[in-house]
Amino acid sequence: MIEKDFDVPFVAQLAQREKQIQQHYRPVIGVHKWFARRPGTLFRALLLAEFGDEQPLANRFFSSHDLSPLIVGDPFMGGGTPLLEANRLGCHVVGADINPMAYWIVRQEIADLDRPAFQAAARQVMDAVEPEVGALYQTTCMHCGSPHAPVKYFLWVKQQLCVACGEPVDLFRSYVVAKNQRHPNYVLLCPLCGALNEVERLDKSPGAMRCAACQGHLVVEGPARRNRCACPQCGHLNPYPQAQQGPPTHRLFALEYHCPACKSTHRGRFFKAPDVADLSCLTEAESRLQTSSQEFIPDDSIPPGDETARLHRWGYRTYRQLFNRRQLLGLSTLAAAIAAVQDETLRHALLTVFSDTLRYQNMLCRYDSYALKIIDIFSIHGFPVSLIQCENSLLGIPRIGSGGFRHFVEKYDKAKDYCEKPFETTLGKPKRRIFISGERIGARLVSDFPAWFTGV
Ligand SMILES: C[S@@+](CC[C@H](N)C(=O)[O-])C[C@H]1O[C@@H](n2cnc3c(N)ncnc32)[C@H](O)[C@@H]1O
Ligand SMILES: [Zn+2]
Ligand SMILES: [Zn+2]
Ligand SMILES: [Zn+2]
Numbered sequence: 001m002i003e004k005d006f007d008v009p010f011v012a013q014l015a016q017r018e019k020q021i022q023q024h025y026r027p028v029i030g031v032h033k034w035f036a037r038r039p040g041t042l043f044r045a046l047l048l049a050e051f052g053d054e055q056p057l058a059n060r061f062f063s064s065h066d067l068s069p070l071i072v073g074d075p076f077m078g079g080g081t082p083l084l085e086a087n088r089l090g091c092h093v094v095g096a097d098i099n100p101m102a103y104w105i106v107r108q109e110i111a112d113l114d115r116p117a118f119q120a121a122a123r124q125v126m127d128a129v130e131p132e133v134g135a136l137y138q139t140t141c142m143h144c145g146s147p148h149a150p151v152k153y154f155l156w157v158k159q160q161l162c163v164a165c166g167e168p169v170d171l172f173r174s175y176v177v178a179k180n181q182r183h184p185n186y187v188l189l190c191p192l193c194g195a196l197n198e199v200e201r202l203d204k205s206p207g208a209m210r211c212a213a214c215q216g217h218l219v220v221e222g223p224a225r226r227n228r229c230a231c232p233q234c235g236h237l238n239p240y241p242q243a244q245q246g247p248p249t250h251r252l253f254a255l256e257y258h259c260p261a262c263k264s265t266h267r268g269r270f271f272k273a274p275d276v277a278d279l280s281c282l283t284e285a286e287s288r289l290q291t292s293s294q295e296f297i298p299d300d301s302i303p304p305g306d307e308t309a310r311l312h313r314w315g316y317r318t319y320r321q322l323f324n325r326r327q328l329l330g331l332s333t334l335a336a337a338i339a340a341v342q343d344e345t346l347r348h349a350l351l352t353v354f355s356d357t358l359r360y361q362n363m364l365c366r367y368d369s370y371a372l373k374i375i376d377i378f379s380i381h382g383f384p385v386s387l388i389q390c391e392n393s394l395l396g397i398p399r400i401g402s403g404g405f406r407h408f409v410e411k412y413d414k415a416k417d418y419c420e421k422p423f424e425t426t427l428g429k430p431k432r433r434i435f436i437s438g439e440r441i442g443a444r445l446v447s448d449f450p451a452w453f454t455g456v
Helices: 008-020 028-032 041-052 081-088 100-110 115-137 276-291 309-313 324-341 344-360 405-420
Strands: 071-073 093-095 149-161 168-170 176-179 184-190 198-201 228-230 237-241 249-257 271-273 365-370 373-375 388-392 423-425 434-435
Touching: 008 041, 028 228, 028 405, 041 081, 071 081, 071 271, 081 093, 081 100, 093 100, 093 423, 100 344, 115 276, 115 344, 149 198, 168 249, 184 249, 249 276, 276 324, 324 344, 373 388
Parallel strands: 071 093, 365 388
Antiparallel strands: 149 168, 149 249, 149 388, 176 184, 184 198, 228 237, 249 271, 365 373, 423 434
């Protein structure tokens, strides 16, 4: 019984640890982002305390159980934690939610998946997309000259037209592209010629740092400050954002790429300013988008709300405006390849991956100049709009970077692997993973209550 057998200190420790790195304790959550994930250990403990045998909870927690034929219902199932735990313990489960996304996610979490078939279908989709748009995600390596170095991230700065002279103004708060913790040097953008300079330390005294390309002065701080930015042409102080100018425009100013050939001899990351070929990829994406199918590109407007008010203040009116043209082209090509997968179960699994990867494939993603990685749109609750935005690689580079479709296919596969072989992690040191053989997450889905359930 829950009142007697629930062991608060034991469960609190488990739940606290799980919440620190939830995906290590419950990889099933990797099926899709859900904002309010409750700890699975808590619900396992609640169920075992209520329905298990007389043994202390801490003894029973790490062994296998079968609570069938219990039926557990959750009329507000959200991300599904209670249902997944109940299913794993052998219960029949019934769930509902007013949010269709909750229904979709819980269904994908709990439905069985033929993993080898899923992996093959994902490969097939990526093989179909790569020749279509892969070249738009490549650049020429600055060191060996290979024209096929895969791009990890494209960095864009917001621009605004000066209300006095009409010239576009880059809204840079800082010219530091990368800090020196994960890279041997600081990387500084030259405001005069756009070259990227590697400097050992930041010296803010006037004239201390010079651009290797144009000899102009390098500075750390950009002109954008406290919602005001001075125009470099005429000096006019422009307020930003200016929603009446429409959604923000962006200018590509840097790339972080990966060169497998140079990796072993190169120290740190690979940064470059865009060259002519990088810029022509953008015009190519734009013209191809104009003639390509728009079937998978929604036109929905962004509704008013607490979190969306910021987007409206920045002039965004439709969700489509949160993506650049290469993203729209790449994502619609990917969506079309997934739509062509015949098997419905596999198609739904891949669509779930697609939906989750969108949070790393839009122009509200930011770049962490300290950790040198992309930050997804939902890293904090509520659409933060940055002056620098990071465009991710669409398919992702194997074992490099994060948030690419390929990375999320792997995450989904790991999630479903956990469903087949769930484990618990012990308290104490060293932590141990205990695979609970005899339990699994997985169910045959039915859309109506069976006769034995209703008694009809
Ligand atoms: C806090 S979450 C529940 C999470 C889940 N029960 C758990 O413990 O992990 C609440 C959920 O209730 C859903 N909800 C709110 N009003 C509802 C309604 N009238 N009918 C069905 N679901 C509703 C929301 O969409 C949300 O997903
Ligand atoms: Zn190279
Ligand atoms: Zn001006
Ligand atoms: Zn310069």
